[in-house]
Amino acid sequence: MRRGAAAEARKRSPFGRKLPREFYSRETEVVARDLLGAVLCVGQAHALTAGRIVETEAYVGEHDGACHAAAGLTPRTRPLYGPPCTAYVYFVYGMYWCVNAVTRRAGLPSAVLIRAVEPLEGLELIRGRRPSVRRTADLANGPGKLCLAMGIDGSLNGESLLSHRICIREGDPVSDGEVEVTPRIGITKAVDWPLRYIVRDSQYLSARAR
């Protein structure tokens, strides 16, 4: 590679390469596991915010009562049925947004909910969006909070995760020993399915392990 090309790429982003489409075209549980340590990026340059993913949940299809696709193909769930490597951003409780990465294969609706990130970049911007929050650890330790912190809303629904508006980049790998799997949080169906993946010792989780 020409000398300076990598440095040039790094100037555009201080993090690794964008995770390719094939990364998402795998079993949803595997994608959820492998997203730990990856870096969620929103916006560019002076408007960039980025966070290390420390908590995810897999939502695995129409047979998963907690997955929105349990309702079948509707206007809301449409992105889940589309190609992997797209953002599924939905509105909950009349007030908050949550962001997912669509996974596996088109037509088999499944996705990974990003539940918590450790802020890495754009701290001033994030603080400005979360004025009432004191501790850094509380800025993005929940699916609604991280969308507030990073400025994610419905305008990003259906966007490619390779776009400049929102993408996920390779980060420092997380070893199996650092990963813990637990039941998902905040749901009322399939409550015991072990589909939540966390970086066990992170200070940035939405909840402590049970």
Place this chain on the structure above:
DNA sequence: ATCCGGATCGCCT
């Protein structure tokens, strides 16, 4: 430390 209610609205039954 833990529990509880209120806010707020699009979507599905």
Place this chain on the structure above:
DNA sequence: GGCGATCCGGATG
């Protein structure tokens, strides 16, 4: 008509 893949602040032990 009812209910969320939530968050926050206030009350209670």
